[in-house]
Amino acid sequence: MGKVWMPGGGGGADLDIVTAGKPDVLAGKVIVDKDGEPLTGTMPDRGAISTLLGINGSYTIPEGYHNGSGKVTQSIATMGGQTVNPTASQQIVSTNGKYLTGNVTVNGVTNLSAANIKKGVNVGGIVGTFEGYVPTPTDLYLRGNNIANWARITANVSLDSGQITLLEKGPGTIYTYINMTGYNWLVIEGYHNRSAGETKSIKLLKDSASSDSQVGYLDLSSSGAGNYTVAFNVSALQVYARFYLQFYTLMPAVYRIWLS
Incomplete structure (x- = not known):
C-alpha cells in the first residue's frame, strides 16, 4: 500500500484510492499515482469549441475538457406557408436550403372535369x-x-371555321331566310372589342338591306369590350322571309344566332 508521509509527523495519505490516469488529467497538469510517482495528464483542453451545423448535419464531440462556453449552432433560412395558383406554365416555389414554417397549398382548378375538356x-x-x-x-x-346558310353581302364579313368575323368597321351585312313563326326572340351571341361609349350596334332588316327595311335595332354602346348576348324582339314578325343582320363598328366575332 502506497503512502505519502507528511512532514511534521502524523499518518501518511493512502494513495490506493487514486483511480485517475493520464487521460483523466488535463494535459500539462501533474498529480501522483498510487505509488506516489508524478503523473502528467494527457486530457486535451478543448476550451470553448463552437461549430455551425448544416441542415441535417451532425457534429462529433471530441474527447477532452470543455469549459462550458462552447456552442453548436444552426443558421437556416426560413419561409412561411405558400399558396400556389395553377397556371399553364411550370412554377417553382423556391424552398432550396430553407425551412418551411407553414404548409404549401396548391389551389384546385375550378371546372376541371371531363365534360369541360375536349x-x-x-x-x-x-x-x-x-x-x-x-x-x-x-x-x-x-x-x-x-x-341557316347565312351568306355575306359585304366583303368585310368572313364566315370562318368557328365564328362569323367582321374584318373592319361596319356595316358588315349577312342574310338568310328565316321562318319567325312561333318565336319571340332572335338572339345573337358574340364578342366585340370596342370600349363603352363608342358607337356599336346591330340592325335587323327584312326583305332588303336598305335602311328603310329595318325592323329591329340593338345599341351596344353602353357596354365595354367583351362577350355579349343580345336579342331582337321578333314576336310581331310571324313570317317566313329574307332577313339581314348588319353589324356596325368593330364587333369582330359572332359565335351563335338562334331563335327562342
Whole structure:
C-alpha cells in the first residue's frame, strides 16, 4: 500500500484510492499515482469549441475538457406557408436550403372535369369527353356550323371555321331566310372589342338591306369590350322571309344566332 508521509509527523495519505490516469488529467497538469510517482495528464483542453451545423448535419464531440462556453449552432433560412395558383406554365416555389414554417397549398382548378375538356385531351390527369357545340333545332348559326346558310353581302364579313368575323368597321351585312313563326326572340351571341361609349350596334332588316327595311335595332354602346348576348324582339314578325343582320363598328366575332 502506497503512502505519502507528511512532514511534521502524523499518518501518511493512502494513495490506493487514486483511480485517475493520464487521460483523466488535463494535459500539462501533474498529480501522483498510487505509488506516489508524478503523473502528467494527457486530457486535451478543448476550451470553448463552437461549430455551425448544416441542415441535417451532425457534429462529433471530441474527447477532452470543455469549459462550458462552447456552442453548436444552426443558421437556416426560413419561409412561411405558400399558396400556389395553377397556371399553364411550370412554377417553382423556391424552398432550396430553407425551412418551411407553414404548409404549401396548391389551389384546385375550378371546372376541371371531363365534360369541360375536349374529347381525348388530357388536362391535369383528366381526359376530356366534350365533343363540341351541338346545334339545337332553333340554332341558325353555331360556331362555324352555318345551319341557316347565312351568306355575306359585304366583303368585310368572313364566315370562318368557328365564328362569323367582321374584318373592319361596319356595316358588315349577312342574310338568310328565316321562318319567325312561333318565336319571340332572335338572339345573337358574340364578342366585340370596342370600349363603352363608342358607337356599336346591330340592325335587323327584312326583305332588303336598305335602311328603310329595318325592323329591329340593338345599341351596344353602353357596354365595354367583351362577350355579349343580345336579342331582337321578333314576336310581331310571324313570317317566313329574307332577313339581314348588319353589324356596325368593330364587333369582330359572332359565335351563335338562334331563335327562342
